[in-house]
Amino acid sequence: MTSHQGRLSRDVVESLTLDTEPWLSCEECFDLMDSYAEAVVAGTEPRRRHDMEVHLRACPACFQEVESLVALLQQDSAD
Template sequence: MSSQLTPPPALSAAATAALLVDTTPYLSCDECFERMDTHVEALLADPGDHDPAMEHHLAGCAACHEEADSLIALLTAD
């Protein structure tokens, strides 16, 4: 009996880029969620506001990014 392993599908360019994002300074998901309200409110008040730790974490973490997008949508809904 011969067993053949099927290689996993190749990652998309976007998935590969997300895995390679430099998240320095490091921020955990728990820390991100603790700061989420303040970060989103600051962005809505001033789109030029920058929080490097939050920006890097959100660029590399789909779950936290989705939470931020949902909060922005909630706060900007008519």
């Protein structure tokens, strides 16, 4: 189990150092959020998808916003 934990934390460190390069600010994230959520719900490719996903992985606040946006849009399209 200890070797498994060691591998996990190394992966986390690697993904952190790799992923901080094209860093979006929360402001930029908020600007892209609507179209990102719409694209996710529509099943199309979101604009700046990679940048958004990097930010959302590191920012629980924005992640929650996107989650509730997606849930809202899914409710709308279900009506």
